[in-house]
Amino acid sequence: MNRPPPLVLDHDFADPDIVRDGGVFHAYATNSGGRHVQHATSRDLRHWTLDDSDVLPTLGAWAVPRPDLVWAPEVFDHGGGFTMQYTARDRAGDRQCIGVARSASPDGPFRPVGDVPLICPAQEGGAIDASTFTEGGRRYILWKNDGNCCHLGKDTWLHLQPTSWDGTRVTGEPIRLIRQDQPWENHLVEAPTLVKRAGHYVLLYSANAYDGSAYATGYAVSRSLAGPYAKAPRPLMTTSSFSGAVRGPGGQDVVTGPDGRDRIVFHGWKGAGRALHMADLGWADGCPVVRGSKVLYQAESAHLHSAAVRDAPEASDGRAVGHIDDPDSRVEFRVFAASAGSHRLSVRFANGSLDTAGAPAAATHRLSVNGTDAGAVHYPHTSWGTWRSADRTVTLKTGWNTIALSKGSLFAELDHIEVG
Known part of the structure; x- marks a missing residue:
């Protein structure tokens, strides 16, 4: 952690x-x-x-x-x-x-x-x-x-x-x-x-x-x-x-x-x-980065592939990334770590997905760190425009790293991530 x-x-x-x-x-x-x-x-x-x-x-x-x-x-x-x-x-x-x-x-x-x-x-x-x-x-x-x-x-x-x-x-x-x-x-x-x-x-x-x-x-x-x-x-x-x-x-x-x-x-x-x-x-x-002090990275400033920025008044900067819906959809964040080891990743998301019966459903994004698969980030149902955070632990190297979130199960949008 x-x-x-x-x-x-x-x-x-x-x-x-x-x-x-x-x-x-x-x-x-x-x-x-x-x-x-x-x-x-x-x-x-x-x-x-x-x-x-x-x-x-x-x-x-x-x-x-x-x-x-x-x-x-x-x-x-x-x-x-x-x-x-x-x-x-x-x-x-x-x-x-x-x-x-x-x-x-x-x-x-x-x-x-x-x-x-x-x-x-x-x-x-x-x-x-x-x-x-x-x-x-x-x-x-x-x-x-x-x-x-x-x-x-x-x-x-x-x-x-x-x-x-x-x-x-x-x-x-x-x-x-x-x-x-x-x-x-x-x-x-x-x-x-x-x-x-x-x-x-x-x-x-x-x-x-x-x-x-x-x-x-x-x-x-x-x-x-x-x-x-x-x-x-x-x-x-x-x-x-x-x-x-x-x-x-x-x-x-x-x-x-x-x-x-x-x-x-x-x-x-x-x-x-x-x-x-x-x-x-x-x-x-x-620019300084302190180990343990969270740094915020906006999704709309990340590298997007088969995804899109939209206006989102409830999001932290008034914009969010959605349409992460295709098999090749991906949002790549370039993040910096002051020292190597385990770091807390917090993903601010909105999930309005419904299952086949029309009931609220959880969603996921696939997570990779520096090109290596790191499992999934799980998002409980929130409704669209209602933003919550999901936390994961990731292993980073000293200096610059790439954290990517890509299409998983059902659908979710991204506001930002924070890395401690």
Whole structure:
């Protein structure tokens, strides 16, 4: 069956950031238990040891000395030690802003640098959620203006801004990349993570209210570092896409594992805290696919043979595929798997078939995966225009796969499939 993303640290460990130093992975997270910044270590990304100490024992002089206002640390190796960029409350402007600390070791302690915040646009609500990106010998910081705070009602933009190599000072003006403009994002976007894969700049981000099931992770893609970035039509990770196995997935980071393959780490609500999860991460022509998070493929966008697209107001995109009625009728979906193994296939169908006596009857489609027969998908009677889902388990290889549904017994129409 489809595996939920592993829970790798059952502890309140929100907004994870991971850095590798030699054979050890170091994870940092938002305040908990009176610590400004949490720290944990692992050698395999699955088994973690939580550090009892506070790796940021003292905040910058500019910051209000309250651990509960310290969020979303970002740590990186700059070649002469390690830099931490963190969010705290600015005394002067009473806004969350980004400060800097440094350490000779990823184990800390990190000591504050500077008497003022690194980034603090008070008139835009302040700044939170730093992350770093490097290219061509230059370092950049990504951050969010906290326009949704304090009843300001301002847009929340994700920004890209050049910094010194050690990240302790900005060296240029910020560039706006994306803001909240999708219904699922509600009133904010935040938690930027930027990576480059297959010639694409991929900007992952979280959106919606952090404290519930609506919090989710999306992404946008560009051919240029400064944009424009085109958002994906649907979120990457949601409570629903994980079938409820993770609630409110967000605060993500991308890390390359010991085997050289990418993983995505993120938090999800468990009780009163946000525990640490990890999943395999693949790249479908430069777009991210997360193992265990369902991806939807519309039937009308599949390769059709002896089948036809029709208007279907009750279907998910207002169209469906029918007339899968001939011996050679076939609907072929090209789907991507972040890693090999068993995956859950969900087929959304409508079946109005009747048997020879005129009674409602079940129907089937033949199923094949990568050209190999995989049995049948069974559809109970629903009536035409009434859409339901039928689930199967399929074995996929890493990367692109072909899933085909063809004429079986009686008749059924297709809205879409989802692959976890």
